[in-house]
Amino acid sequence: STDSGEAINITTTTINDTTQAPTMLLPDNLLASLSPMLDMYLPPAVRDFLVSCHRAITSWLGFDPTILLSLGPIVWAAKRLWSEVKMLLVEDIICNWFTARVEVGDDDPIFIHIMRWVAVQPNSAKTRFLQADTIAGSADDHDEDDEAGAAAAAGAAAVKTAITTSATSVSTSTSTTNNTTDPSNTTAAAAAKNKKKQAPTILPNGEACLNFSTHKHQKPPRFLPAVNVPYTFTFAGTYFWLNRTRSNIAHQSEWRGLSMRREENLVITCVGFSAGPIKHFIQFTKEWNHNRQAATTVVRRPARPEMRIYGGRHVWTEVADRPIRPMDTVVLDEKQKLMVLQDMNEYLHRDTAQWYGERGIPLRRGYLFHGPPGTGKTSLSFALAGVFGLDIFVISLLDQNLTEDDLGMLFTNLPRRCVVLLEDIDTAGLVNRKDETDEESSSSSESSGSDAGGSSDSDDDYLMSEKKRALEVIFLEGKLARKKRKGKGKQVTAEQEALEKEVAEKLAALKEMLKEGNDEEKADETVTDEKNTTPEKEKQKPAAPEGEEKPTSSADDARETGEKITKQESSSTTDKKKKPMTAKEKKHKKKQKRKRMSKTFAATTLHNLDLVRRQYGRRRPSPYDRERGISLSGLLNAIDGVASHEGRVLIMTTNKPEKLDEALLRPGRVDIQIAFLNATQEQVRELFERMYEADVVNPATVTFTQVGNKVTASTTSAATTLPPVGHSPHTGVASPDGTGTGTGTTAEKDEEKQQQPPIDPKIVDLKLLDDNNLRKSSISSCSSDATVIGEEDNAAAPPLVPIITAAAAATAKDKGKQQEPAEEKTESPVPLHITPLTRQELQKIAREFSLRIPASQILSPAEIQGFLLRRKKDPRRALAEVDKWVEELVKAKESKSKILDAKAI
Numbered sequence: 038s039t040d041s042g043e044a045i046n047i048t049t050t051t052i053n054d055t056t057q058a059p060t061m062l063l064p065d066n067l068l069a070s071l072s073p074m075l076d077m078y079l080p081p082a083v084r085d086f087l088v089s090c091h092r093a094i095t096s097w098l099g100f101d102p103t104i105l106l107s108l109g110p111i112v113w114a115a116k117r118l119w120s121e122v123k124m125l126l127v128e129d130i131i132c133n134w135f136t137a138r139v140e141v142g143d144d145d146p147i148f149i150h151i152m153r154w155v156a157v158q159p160n161s162a163k164t165r166f167l168q169a170d171t172i173a174g175s176a177d178d179h180d181e182d183d184e185a186g187a188a189a190a191a192g193a194a195a196v197k198t199a200i201t202t203s204a205t206s207v208s209t210s211t212s213t214t215n216n217t218t219d220p221s222n223t224t225a226a227a228a229a230k231n232k233k234k235q236a237p238t239i240l241p242n243g244e245a246c247l248n249f250s251t252h253k254h255q256k257p258p259r260f261l262p263a264v265n266v267p268y269t270f271t272f273a274g275t276y277f278w279l280n281r282t283r284s285n286i287a288h289q290s291e292w293r294g295l296s297m298r299r300e301e302n303l304v305i306t307c308v309g310f311s312a313g314p315i316k317h318f319i320q321f322t323k324e325w326n327h328n329r330q331a332a333t334t335v336v337r338r339p340a341r342p343e344m345r346i347y348g349g350r351h352v353w354t355e356v357a358d359r360p361i362r363p364m365d366t367v368v369l370d371e372k373q374k375l376m377v378l379q380d381m382n383e384y385l386h387r388d389t390a391q392w393y394g395e396r397g398i399p400l401r402r403g404y405l406f407h408g409p410p411g412t413g414k415t416s417l418s419f420a421l422a423g424v425f426g427l428d429i430f431v432i433s434l435l436d437q438n439l440t441e442d443d444l445g446m447l448f449t450n451l452p453r454r455c456v457v458l459l460e461d462i463d464t465a466g467l468v469n470r471k472d473e474t475d476e477e478s479s480s481s482s483e484s485s486g487s488d489a490g491g492s493s494d495s496d497d498d499y500l501m502s503e504k505k506r507a508l509e510v511i512f513l514e515g516k517l518a519r520k521k522r523k524g525k526g527k528q529v530t531a532e533q534e535a536l537e538k539e540v541a542e543k544l545a546a547l548k549e550m551l552k553e554g555n556d557e558e559k560a561d562e563t564v565t566d567e568k569n570t571t572p573e574k575e576k577q578k579p580a581a582p583e584g585e586e587k588p589t590s591s592a593d594d595a596r597e598t599g600e601k602i603t604k605q606e607s608s609s610t611t612d613k614k615k616k617p618m619t620a621k622e623k624k625h626k627k628k629q630k631r632k633r634m635s636k637t638f639a640a641t642t643l644h645n646l647d648l649v650r651r652q653y654g655r656r657r658p659s660p661y662d663r664e665r666g667i668s669l670s671g672l673l674n675a676i677d678g679v680a681s682h683e684g685r686v687l688i689m690t691t692n693k694p695e696k697l698d699e700a701l702l703r704p705g706r707v708d709i710q711i712a713f714l715n716a717t718q719e720q721v722r723e724l725f726e727r728m729y730e731a732d733v734v735n736p737a738t739v740t741f742t743q744v745g746n747k748v749t750a751s752t753t754s755a756a757t758t759l760p761p762v763g764h765s766p767h768t769g770v771a772s773p774d775g776t777g778t779g780t781g782t783t784a785e786k787d788e789e790k791q792q793q794p795p796i797d798p799k800i801v802d803l804k805l806l807d808d809n810n811l812r813k814s815s816i817s818s819c820s821s822d823a824t825v826i827g828e829e830d831n832a833a834a835p836p837l838v839p840i841i842t843a844a845a846a847a848t849a850k851d852k853g854k855q856q857e858p859a860e861e862k863t864e865s866p867v868p869l870h871i872t873p874l875t876r877q878e879l880q881k882i883a884r885e886f887s888l889r890i891p892a893s894q895i896l897s898p899a900e901i902q903g904f905l906l907r908r909k910k911d912p913r914r915a916l917a918e919v920d921k922w923v924e925e926l927v928k929a930k931e932s933k934s935k936i937l938d939a940k941a942i
């Protein structure tokens with residue numbers, strides 16, 4: 038207390054010392070109030086020092102600085118006032134009166150379009166508040182692959198020099214790159230360690246395996262505007278604000294109850310009285326996105342069940358963005374292809390909708406593609422979507438999660454024009470619900486004691502019918518309880534009464550059904566008891582004469598019923614065993630079996646209905662409990678019901694057309710049927726040519742340059758100067774000389790000639806190598822710019838066919854006559870390993886290959902494609918190995934085996 042008294046005195050002194058300043062009153066109070074604290078926590082020396090500092094500052098400033106602390110609340114209040122005024126002025130008056138705004142929900146593609154566009158804007162990088170987003174890549178993302186490929190190639194280049202020979206073993210070699218950075222640098226050390234990890238695996242032919250382990254790290258994320266932070270940008274001279282907002286929306290669904298969904302919105306604002314600039318911007322982003330995706334077909338599938346409940350755009354989800362499949366890559370009868378193309382073109386025409394409308398015909402078109410697996414049904418569907426630039430919506434009726442309600446919802450949420458691909462329409466368990474109900478009722482009537490035998494004797498169905506009835510009762514009870522709760526205090530409505538009556542009736546019926554089952558069971562038991570006692574009586578009868586066949590146990594019955602057969606029983610069944618069972622006996626036996634199975638359930642249900650209620654009544658039966666699977670009527674309703682979408686192209690595919698219901702095939706549902714068959718020899722030839730046509734080079738444009746001990750083969754993008762292979766009206770006709778001039782004009786031909794490189798003395802003109810030589814020669818790569826390294830380097834490459842040499846070819850040029858290449862190998866120091874494929878040769882090989890495929894059309898195009906893909910760089914090898922493969926495949930098919938000899942694959 039003494040200390041505090043001192044403090045007060047000191048403070049008073051201070052005030053006295055500064056009596057000139059009128060503002061001293063405030064500090065007086067302040068310091069006076071602080072002084073007990075100062076006394077408590079600070080030693081007197083420090084306190085004195087602080088007080089003298091305060092005095093000095095006050096006299097220097099001319100006012101006490103602690104006054105500012107008192108000003109704080111005033112400033113805060115002023116700021117609040119200003120923010121209110123600003124909100125009123127800026128947001129309510131200026132924003133509402135002088136700006137235009139457009140909102141976009143995240144369920145709209147525009148949302149994605151805008152986000153994608155914003156992400157690539159240079160000023161996005163400068164913005165301080167952003168959201169980082171990892172970009173999901175697709176297999177068709179070529180630039181990514183190129184990067185990875187380049188990285189691997191670089192790695193390969195590094196290791197290639199380190200490869201000694203080991204032609205047969207696959208070895209993993211560590212990169213020889215020296216790490217020259219300071220080893221103490223941990224980042225560099227980690228990088229070095231990584232490099233070690235990424236060392237590519239080298240194949241016997243010297244090729245390095247690609248390695249994508251660091252791929253995802255190389256790809257930078259994209260940066261999007263952060264949530265609730267305004268993002269500004271200028272577009273076409275207009276200043277825009279973009280505000281991204283997020284909220285949680287509650288959703289009540291019939292079977293899932295209350296759920297929350299996160300929803301995002303974009304609010305685009307610009308200054309002005311019109312939303313025109315925003316509309317223009319949105320249109321621009323839409324086109325911008327379209328241009329990026331111009332060469333792709335967007336594939337959509339039904340969204341996850343938990344998303345589908347939100348309806349609208351949430352029922353479909355984009356699953357892929359595939360490069361367009363060119364129509365001429367689908368090998369099919371040209372007439373059929375043309376027919377579908379023309380029909381679809383006419384259907385999708387703008388005037389067609391009006392034409393249909395005027396006649397009151399629903400605008401729908403359906404196609405059925407049927408045929409064995411792997412014959413091109415899906416491929417043609419995708420190609421058609423590509424030709425017409427439509428998105429493709431794929432539904433597989435095998436999807437276990439798909440209900441009829443979902444199917445209806447999917448069909449009503451389609452865009453105006455699209456292709457809907459309904460796959461496997463035969464295998465989707467198209468159960469006719471009516472039949473199912475009939476079966477059920479017959480089964481239940483049978484179970485309730487009637488003698489009328491049902492067509493279905495499935496024990497599961499029998500149990501299900503009881504379970505279903507119990508569930509139905511529980512469901513109705515719940516409904517009734519809810520109704521009562523709602524109408525509490527009010528009069529009982531007629532609806533409630535009816536419901537009550539229905540519940541009582543259904544419950545009684547169920548109880549009756551289960552009771553009857555139990556009674557019958559008991560009756561059966563009594564009969565069995567009687568039977569059991571019969572032998573006792575029989576015992577008293579005189580024994581059977583000797584020599585008569587002794588009764589044996591009825592093993593069959595015992596096995597089937599699972600019951601213990603007593604000795605007595607066995608003797609009573611001796612006669613039964615001798616003569617076959619009558620139909621009535623069989624039926625009785627089945628009934629007994631069913632009753633045994635239902636016994637547990639019946640007992641539980643009858644005596645512990647409350648237990649069942651608790652077990653099944655916790656949630657209402659979901660549509661999945663009741664409506665799993667698609668019935669025929671459900672499918673028909675979806676594809677052409679009243680609410681079904683008009684304008685779509687429906688393509689249905691099946692492997693078993695004979696299983697389809699006639700109702701599904703009637704015109705209006707299926708307008709054109711296309712049969713897909715296994716590959717004919719002509720189709721095989723076409724498939725072969727398509728597979729390798731990109732590797733074809735024009736001999737006139739291939740040059741081989743020798744630098745020291747190294748020969749380089751290069752072309753001037755010959756593949757592009759040649760017309761595509763094929764004889765269809767779409768693909769043009771290749772000229773017989775293989776130079777592709779068949780479809781070109783004279784001017785084009787002249788231009789082509791001019792593009793040919795000048796002849797170098799060391800250049801080998803491949804025109805001089807005749808077809809026979811080319812066929813015999815080796816081909817390890819047909820790339821447009823391949824490097825041929827010395828013999829040593831290529832020792833690892835499998836020598837498939839004899840090698841020709843550049844020197845031999847050059848000699849041939851000089852002499853103007855054909856050479857036998859195989860013998861020339863020893864004469865030349867520079868082997869030529871790459872022999873490009875000419876169109877002429879490709880056509881010859883393709884023809885030869887197709888003739889080796891059985892004409893009986895037992896192989897599908899997918900099988901042929903699979904075989905060729907495994908030899909995609911080597912058409913000559915494909916030809917050499919085809920016989921063995923066909924032999925194995927035919928053998929496997931005949932024996933219905935699915936396993937092929939590994940060597941033949």
Ligand SMILES: Nc1ncnc2c1ncn2[C@@H]1O[C@H](COP(=O)(O)OP(=O)(O)OP(=O)(O)O)[C@@H](O)[C@H]1O
Nearest residue numbers: 366367368409410411412413414415416898899902
């Ligand atoms: N007629 C064909 N023309 C070109 N390629 C084909 C043809 N048939 C099959 N293919 C090739 O075989 C593969 C499988 O073809 P696709 O999926 O179109 O067959 P599908 O008839 O739809 O088979 P599934 O009935 O099993 O669905 C594809 O990679 C495709 O390129």
